[in-house]
Amino acid sequence: MQPFTTLSGRAVPFGAANVDTDVIIPARFLKLVTREGLGKGAFAAIRETPGNLFDRPENAGAPILIAGDNFGCGSSREHAPWALMDLGFRVVIGPSFADIFSGNSFKNGLLLVALPQAAVDRLMEVAAEGQPITVDLENQVVTTPYQDRWEFPIDPFRKHCLLNGLDEIGLTEAAAPEIDAYEARLSAERPWIAGAAQR
Structure with a gap:
C-alpha cells in the first residue's frame, strides 16, 4: 500500500448525499478479476451524461473528491474504494461515511476525511473555482489557498497504517x-x- 502523508491538488466538487456503492461502481462492472480497470465503471450512470463532472478535462487526474453526507452507503462491496482509487482519487472529504465503506477504504489506502457540513460547503466553493486543496494527514488538517483551515479526527491506528503504507x-x-x-x-x-x- 502506498504511504499517505500530504496531498495537494484539484478536487472534484461532487457533493451528492447518500451515494451508495452501486452508484460508485455498478454491479455490472464487478466481473473483473483485478482491481485495475474498475475506474472505467466508476459513477457510470452519472458519466453517461455528456459534460458530467467526472469527465470534464479540468478535473482529469484530480486526487480529491468532495462528497455529501453518508457517502458509500449500501452494499459492502470492496470494489467501491478500488474503483475510486483506479479513477485517481486518494482522498474523499465529506460530512460522514458509511461504516463498511469506511473500513474498506482504510484497508485499501483511501483516506476519508470527515468535516462539518459548513466546511464541506466551503470546500465545494474552492473546488468549483479550481483552486487546490491540501490534506495533511500527519497534522490532520485540510487547508486552502484562502487560509481556510480545518482539523479532522482520525483513529490513531488508521493514521499509523496510512502514514506508513501498511x-x-x-x-x-x-x-x-x-x-x-x-x-x-x-x-x-x-x-x-x-x-x-x-x-
Whole structure:
C-alpha cells in the first residue's frame, strides 16, 4: 500500500448525499478479476451524461473528491474504494461515511476525511473555482489557498497504517520477528506440534 502523508491538488466538487456503492461502481462492472480497470465503471450512470463532472478535462487526474453526507452507503462491496482509487482519487472529504465503506477504504489506502457540513460547503466553493486543496494527514488538517483551515479526527491506528503504507499483509510482515520467535519457542516447548506440522 502506498504511504499517505500530504496531498495537494484539484478536487472534484461532487457533493451528492447518500451515494451508495452501486452508484460508485455498478454491479455490472464487478466481473473483473483485478482491481485495475474498475475506474472505467466508476459513477457510470452519472458519466453517461455528456459534460458530467467526472469527465470534464479540468478535473482529469484530480486526487480529491468532495462528497455529501453518508457517502458509500449500501452494499459492502470492496470494489467501491478500488474503483475510486483506479479513477485517481486518494482522498474523499465529506460530512460522514458509511461504516463498511469506511473500513474498506482504510484497508485499501483511501483516506476519508470527515468535516462539518459548513466546511464541506466551503470546500465545494474552492473546488468549483479550481483552486487546490491540501490534506495533511500527519497534522490532520485540510487547508486552502484562502487560509481556510480545518482539523479532522482520525483513529490513531488508521493514521499509523496510512502514514506508513501498511495494509493487513504489511502489518503481518512487520511482526515477522515476533512471529518467528514465537514459532521457535513453540517448537522448543512442544516439539510434537512442530513435528506434526512437518508431516
